[in-house]
Amino acid sequence: MEASADNADDVLLKRPWLSVNISSCQLLSKTWFGETSYRVLLTDMHCVWEERMDAASIHSRAQELNPRLRASVGAFFSHLCEVAEPCLSGRVGAAGCEVQVFLNRKDDGNIHVKLKSELAGLPFHWEFICSPAPVALVCVQLVRPLLVMSRLLQQQVEQLGGLLARKDAEIQDYRENGATLSRERLQTDVFESQTYRESFMSQTLPLL
Template sequence: MTTEVEWRRRWKPDLEAFPWQPIRVDGSTYLLKYMFTTDSYKVLLTDLANFWHEELADQALQKRIKKLNPGIEAPVTRILDQIKGVLDKTQDDPNTSIKLSFKREADSEERKVMLVLHSELAGMPFIWNFQCRPADKSMGSEHLILPLMAMVGELTRRQQELFKIIQGKDKQIEDYKSQGAKCTRKHIETPAFVETAFEMNMMTSKAFEQQIKGIELKTFDVKTQDLYRQIMSKRAWVNRSPTKATSEDESLLDDMSSADDSRRTSTGQSWGNSRLPPSLQQSKSPTKSPAKSPNKTPSPSKSSNNSTPETSPVKDTELLRRQALERKLELEESKKMEKAKKKKKIAF
């Protein structure tokens, strides 16, 4: 089975794994998420009631670059880096100059969203617009509702774990006090933790009210964005395709098998060079008959008269058998040593 660490090394995250970030446009707050590659991008925008999406790549991307910025000649990767850089700035300053306009199609009730960015590239004005269409309803669930539910559940679990740790610390402090220990500085001394009192204080604090007032901007700060990434990557691992997981396991097994073959080849050469452990040195002696020892097999030269010792398949089998025997002897020796140590401890 492929481990999660190995899977993460091969996993290529999609737009779902990228967190939301708040942006302020014309006094209103929106949530935006995006994913850029070397030659494409995906964006998803929401006002918490509607979702708009755009995906652009290849010729359509190059065509828009030439249309919006005809005087700028730069590789597509450089243009995409510029666009992403402007969007990243909204992380530190939600009031970054971004213009948003809605446009309704003449033959449809759907509203398109035009998200316009203004910046400079190499000292020249650079403009870009995202032409987002209404997204499928399932995207709202997959990208926002389900992740938020998972985040609430995970934060609750972590809170309970922290409560257990704090209560454990209180017991430890109480034990110290019972032995005469005292706090040298009164101002750092804390009362025993009571969960119900803590929850009541949180509900009546001013910070709780401020959090509710700025819920759009504070819900996805840096820490919660990191939690969002953790949730979505873990969700991708849990919900990974069984077929794909099986193929990855087979690929990993092939790699391990190749490595084992390499080790066997090198080990076989060492056996051929007569580098044997002392416990097996006697098996090389040609004067002793195989019948006298049940652990010995016929000599390769007797089993195959027409093949050389270096190329004989019988010798290869003998080498593998000796390897296995050596490992078995080492294991038995280690067990004997463990038993001897235990006896000494008991005797003491």
């Protein structure tokens, strides 16, 4: 077993958000599948949805959606993992059988992701019913990691700017002592961090 359901939050936190496209809707997803339980997180960057299911809930929904199929919860879940994990990680073609995936947005704010495949020669249907996630979960799984990464990238930019400034000072010292470039095309302008930042923002922001 990869991890218990109690540790699913920690496992999800260590996993990246993966890009998926369902019914022409671009989403990011995180999933965790245990032995007979799962967690699904989806976001379109306007809302975050989640679903948590245990063994009893999975068996009940499987029987409800597939009344002609008779199998243990383990058999249902094994097949569900085989077809669902690739679909929710942007690897639809990696599923072990042909899978159809649809997404429906509901008036109550939920989203339903429907899967259709085959199990033992019979149609197998599944439906992920994802509801808006609580603010605390959104902060832990999405907002806080983004803020941390933003701060790390900012520190990296500051360190690189400092390194370039020292390199410029070193080059200037060589020049003052008579050193010249053997190839003029290698000559660069002195790095101005503020000018670079303003230029970068003016060119990048319109594209966002």
